[in-house]
Amino acid sequence: xxxxxxxxxxxxxxxxxxxxxxxxxxxxxxxxxxxxxxxxxxxxxxxxxxxxxxxxxxxxxxxxxxxxxxxxxxxxxxxxxxxxxxxxxxxxxxxxxxxxxxxxxxxxxxxxxxxxxxxxxxxxxxxxxxxxxxxxxxxxxxxxxxxxxxxxxxxxxxxxxxxxxxxxxxxxxxxxxxxxxxxxxxxxx
DNA sequence: CATGGGATTGACT
DNA sequence: GTCAATCCCATGC
Numbered sequence: 047x048x049x050x051x052x053x054x055x056x057x058x059x060x061x062x063x064x065x066x067x068x069x070x071x072x073x074x075x076x077x078x079x080x081x082x083x084x085x086x087x088x089x090x091x092x093x094x095x096x097x098x099x100x101x102x103x104x105x106x107x108x109x110x111x112x113x114x115x116x117x118x119x120x121x122x123x124x125x126x127x128x129x130x131x132x133x134x135x136x137x138x139x140x141x142x143x144x145x146x147x148x149x150x151x152x153x154x155x156x157x158x159x160x161x162x163x164x165x166x167x168x169x170x171x172x173x174x175x176x177x178x179x180x181x182x183x184x185x186x187x188x189x190x191x192x193x194x195x196x197x198x199x200x201x202x203x204x205x206x207x208x209x210x211x212x213x214x215x216x217x218x219x220x221x222x223x224x225x226x227x228x229x230x231x232x233x234x235x
Numbered sequence: 236c237a238t239g240g241g242a243t244t245g246a247c248t
Numbered sequence: 249g250t251c252a253a254t255c256c257c258a259t260g261c
Contacts, residue, residue: 083242085242091242092242093242115242117241117242117243118240118241118243118244119241120243120244121243121244123242123243125242138242140242166243166244167242167243168242168243168244169243169244206242207242208241208242208243209241209242210241228243
């Protein structure tokens, strides 16, 4: 399951699908994953497309680690590294339904509405206090924890959003009808 | 060594 | 709907 490296060693698109509905925890805050995207070194939207560099070494490393990078110089984005070591692939966690530490999230975000706390990849890292310091850490051990859903979760598939290359690939997953997903880009279903 | 471009967000017109 | 903020890193001279 999600606490076994083998879970992450599989095909990255499958991992992205199976992470839907899982609970991710970082310190005292946690939420249910409602939106993910897969990235793989064989397609140009993936950072690992350029090959092994200082920036991408975590992506090519062992599965089950966190790949955290800074976007637009402002926001940290959280990924779970997938596929065997040597393949550069990861699942971007794009949105959560917050379930624990809501008041701490509100304090960190400077907002009150629960729907605004984790409804975007840059928002959830701020709410869970995930930074570049978490880059390369295992998601199987503290301060991280990942747990599978109690019951199967219905989801839909769409193209990825916010990118300019390989925009045709249907590698974005989200919980059907969720109100917790990021609101940018194409409609949910 | 200089430069350009983001897997985004929030404030403003 | 439009746009600035802000910085790391990959690329090219």
